[in-house]
Amino acid sequence: xxxxxxxxxxxxxxxxxxxxxxxxxxxxxxxxxxxxxxxxxxxxxxxxxxxxxxxxxxxxxxxxxxxxx
Numbered sequence: 315x316x317x318x319x320x321x322x323x324x325x326x327x328x329x330x331x332x333x334x335x336x337x338x339x340x341x342x343x344x345x346x347x348x349x350x351x352x353x354x355x356x357x358x359x360x361x362x363x364x365x366x367x368x369x370x371x372x373x374x375x376x377x378x379x380x381x382x383x
Contacts, residue, residue: 315340337364 315338316323324338337347345366347353352367 315344 315325322341322344324341327335327338329335341347347366353364354367354370356363356365356370
């Protein structure tokens with residue numbers, strides 16, 4: 315794992331026949347990803363990212379604060 319200003323390179327992973335990838339051990343440890351955790355996959359034209367669903371939900375909750383119900 316290489317780090318520069320809080321940005322990481324964990325290495326290269328390959329996509330298996332079923333579209334599965336293995337998240338590198340260092341990344342799982344750093345982001346506290348455990349078996350059974352749910353991840354959301356986000357993307358744009360440049361690439362994609364994965365977040366634990368609770369992190370995404372927290373961001374949504376903060377964005378919704380103060381909006382009329």
